[in-house]
Amino acid sequence: xxxxxxxxxxxxxxxxxxxxxxxxxxxxxxxxxxxxxxxxxxxxxxxxxxxxxxxxxxxxxxxxxxxxxxxxxxxxxxxxxxxxxxxxxxxxxxxxxxxxxxxxxxxxxxxxxxxxxxxxxxxxxxxxxxxxxxxxxxxxxxxxxxxxxxxxxxxxxxxxxxxxxxxxxxxxxxxxxxxxxxxxxxxxxxxxxxxxxxxxxxxxxxxxxxxxxxxxxxxxxxxxxxxxxxxxxxxxxxxxxxxxxxxxxxxxxxxxxxxxxxxxxxxxxxxxxxxxxxxxxxxxxxxxxxxxxxxxxxxxxxxxxxxxxxxxxxxxxxxxxxxxxxxxxxxxxxxxxxxxxxxxxxxxxxxxxxxxxxxxxxxxxxxxxxxxxxxxxxxxxxxxxxxxxxxxxxxxxxxxxxxxxxxxxxxxxxxxxxxxxxxxxxxxxxxxxxxxxxxxxxxxxxxxxxxxxxxxxxxxxxxxxxxxxxxxxxxxxxxxxxxxxxxxxxx
Amino acid sequence: xxxxxxxxxxxxxxxxxxxxxxxxxxxxxxxxxxxxxxxxxxxxxxxxxxxxxxxxxxxxxxxxxxxxxxxxxxxxxxxxxxxxxxxxxxxxxxxxxxxxxxxxxxxxxxxxxxxxxxxxxxxxxxxxxxxxxxxxxxxxxxxxxxxxxxxxxxxxxxxxxxxxxxxxxxxxxxxxxxxxxxxxxxxxxxxxxxxxxxxxxxxxxxxxxxxxxxxxxx
Numbered sequence: 001x002x003x004x005x006x007x008x009x010x011x012x013x014x015x016x017x018x019x020x021x022x023x024x025x026x027x028x029x030x031x032x033x034x035x036x037x038x039x040x041x042x043x044x045x046x047x048x049x050x051x052x053x054x055x056x057x058x059x060x061x062x063x064x065x066x067x068x069x070x071x072x073x074x075x076x077x078x079x080x081x082x083x084x085x086x087x088x089x090x091x092x093x094x095x096x097x098x099x100x101x102x103x104x105x106x107x108x109x110x111x112x113x114x115x116x117x118x119x120x121x122x123x124x125x126x127x128x129x130x131x132x133x134x135x136x137x138x139x140x141x142x143x144x145x146x147x148x149x150x151x152x153x154x155x156x157x158x159x160x161x162x163x164x165x166x167x168x169x170x171x172x173x174x175x176x177x178x179x180x181x182x183x184x185x186x187x188x189x190x191x192x193x194x195x196x197x198x199x200x201x202x203x204x205x206x207x208x209x210x211x212x213x214x215x216x217x218x219x220x221x222x223x224x225x226x227x228x229x230x231x232x233x234x235x236x237x238x239x240x241x242x243x244x245x246x247x248x249x250x251x252x253x254x255x256x257x258x259x260x261x262x263x264x265x266x267x268x269x270x271x272x273x274x275x276x277x278x279x280x281x282x283x284x285x286x287x288x289x290x291x292x293x294x295x296x297x298x299x300x301x302x303x304x305x306x307x308x309x310x311x312x313x314x315x316x317x318x319x320x321x322x323x324x325x326x327x328x329x330x331x332x333x334x335x336x337x338x339x340x341x342x343x344x345x346x347x348x349x350x351x352x353x354x355x356x357x358x359x360x361x362x363x364x365x366x367x368x369x370x371x372x373x374x375x376x377x378x379x380x381x382x383x384x385x386x387x388x389x390x391x392x393x394x395x396x397x398x399x400x401x402x403x404x405x406x407x408x409x410x411x412x413x414x415x416x417x418x419x420x421x422x423x424x425x426x427x428x429x430x431x432x433x434x435x436x437x438x439x440x441x442x443x444x445x446x447x448x449x450x451x452x453x454x455x456x457x458x459x460x461x462x463x464x465x466x467x468x469x470x471x472x473x474x475x476x477x478x479x480x481x482x483x484x485x486x487x488x489x490x491x
Numbered sequence: 492x493x494x495x496x497x498x499x500x501x502x503x504x505x506x507x508x509x510x511x512x513x514x515x516x517x518x519x520x521x522x523x524x525x526x527x528x529x530x531x532x533x534x535x536x537x538x539x540x541x542x543x544x545x546x547x548x549x550x551x552x553x554x555x556x557x558x559x560x561x562x563x564x565x566x567x568x569x570x571x572x573x574x575x576x577x578x579x580x581x582x583x584x585x586x587x588x589x590x591x592x593x594x595x596x597x598x599x600x601x602x603x604x605x606x607x608x609x610x611x612x613x614x615x616x617x618x619x620x621x622x623x624x625x626x627x628x629x630x631x632x633x634x635x636x637x638x639x640x641x642x643x644x645x646x647x648x649x650x651x652x653x654x655x656x657x658x659x660x661x662x663x664x665x666x667x668x669x670x671x672x673x674x675x676x677x678x679x680x681x682x683x684x685x686x687x688x689x690x691x692x693x694x695x696x697x698x699x700x701x702x703x704x705x706x707x708x709x
Contacts, residue, residue: 042542133545
């Protein structure tokens with residue numbers, strides 16, 4: 001089967017597939033960074049842009065992809081998968097999408113490798129660019145920052161779709177037939193965005209909310225860690241240096257021929273450093289969870305970094321273990337907080353790193369050490385972290401989110417035809433008998449006579465008043481000291 | 492050969508017309524554009540690089556990707572603007588359609604002029620709705636965004652069929668296949684036209700045919 005393909009074609013094909021896989025990962029991760037992408041067209045070929053598309057190469061992403069591939073190529077039964085998940089500040093995480101680059105056995109022997117396959121792979125990348133903006137996770141990723149972050153994970157092998165919940169949908173990006181098999185790119189994405197909380201009831205809620213700004217990752221040995229779809233410029237990363245990717249053997253096909261295949265011009269493939277800005281620093285934006293959101297889980301959304309530093313979460317196969325891990329992770333910051341009112345970075349670093357080192361985890365779980373740079377406090381109601389409550393009772397931390405949630409929930413209930421509105425007008429006589437405006441107005445129009453103005457009473461009291469005057473004067477003279485004291489206080 | 496024809500329909504509010512059309516047209520052109528060709532000796536050529544950029548819509552909850560070419564964007568915006576004006580001025584039910592046609596030129600002998608043979612036509616039927624309340628507009632924003640997502644998936648599906656594409660031309664033929672007039676990208680030769688239809692679906696008063704790029708006209 002493979003003897004039909006010339007060795008040069010075979011080598012080219014393998015190279016195309018390898019770089020296609022790397023570029024696919026770049027496109028997917030960059031689409032989930034939360035920023036708009038913009039690259040320039042260049043009319044003169046530079047030789048470093050694979051598939052004639054200007055797609056930047058973020059070194060960490062390439063590094064992770066190469067690590068996952070470990071020198072292999074996607075083949076039958078061995079797919080390259082990019083998993084996109086969402087993680088809230090409290091440690092809840094949820095898989096959003098799995099992008100799969102697969103190979104099946106259907107071969108297209110007639111197809112020309114250096115030309116048709118290459119162009120079709122280029123077309124497939126363009127389709128991937130379009131499709132990555134269209135799945136629900138895109139809008140979520142554009143709003144990440146305070147309350148949640150988007151993480152990615154690359155793995156190689158069998159596709160695992162279990163974490164996507166029920167009723168996930170699949171969209172096919174495209175296929176390209178090659179002489180060794182058909183490359184197929186697709187995305188399975190979650191529909192049901194209700195949070196599946198892995199929290200247990202006995203977990204102690206943090207007393208105060210914490211905004212964690214930066215987590216600096218340290219290199220670690222791991223099989224497949226989660227990575228944030230946020231990144232910082234190389235200068236900010238402390239202690240993290242990825243080996244620069246130098247592939248002197250890798251050349252980018254830039255020359256084509258309209259006549260029978262001729263020599264390919266070779267150019268050095270160079271990776272550009274990621275000089276891209278931080279993730280969008282949205283302030284307290286609520287998550288837009290559309291239909292499917294379980295109203296009994298109001299959010300419990302705290303705000304991890306507003307500027308993009310994100311905890312590295314080890315991804316583990318078992319949910320139980322993951323819950324433990326998450327619990328530990330959120331405990332450590334709160335432990336740090338209990339120590340001091342205003343956390344200093346050094347103190348927290350110590351506390352956090354001690355506790356995280358303590359949880360040396362089993363086999364494929366990596367050991368992450370967090371060094372928190374800045375911490376700030378946010379007042380958070382005590383009951384926010386508890387298990388399901390009715391929507392109305394949770395007091396809003398970020399007013400917009402919860403009011404949206406609760407109004408959304410309550411508006412559904414207030415569809416009675418008439419609602420008894422009990423209001424107390426300001427002009428009513430007393431609180432017990434509120435009266436309406438008409439009655440008040442009528443009474444106002446016809447007030448009773450002032451008693452002192454009625455004549456018969458007045459005539460009689462005049463005489464009485466004159467008689468009682470001396471007595472009154474005597475009483476007042478007795479109290480003259482009190483009057484004086486009162487006058488003193490006035491002065 | 493037969494011309495492939497694809498029809499998409501969208502129902503949008505008046506102010507969303509331009510963005511919806513641009514999203515569809517740009518997505519199609521993203522797939523139907525390559526980098527600039529540079530021919531060398533011995534019949535080989537190299538291809539430039541196509542940049543891409545995200546565009547957020549102001550009136551629709553949607554983001555689309557287009558090629559980084561300001562001239563191409565301008566040309567599309569101009570055409571879409573004209574369509575929108577015609578739609579508004581027609582005073583009809585707000586029904587119209589815009590067509591993006593990819594064609595090849597076939598040189599004919601003198602005295603006949605070159606033939607334009609379409610090989611793919613994308614038609615977008617637009618139905619403009621009028622909304623009364625702000626809440627309806629908000630819902631429309633989201634709904635139209637979702638609909639556009641479906642349209643993009645449809646477009647990608649068609650592109651993925653790998654059906655007929657013109658053969659890569661030699662240097663002398665390149666202008667018969669590609670639009671080489673842009674400085675940074677090279678789309679296949681295309682034409683944009685539109686029609687305003689009345690409720691009966693018949694093309695009425697305004698049938699405007701505009702050639703966005705006309706390289707050779709006899």
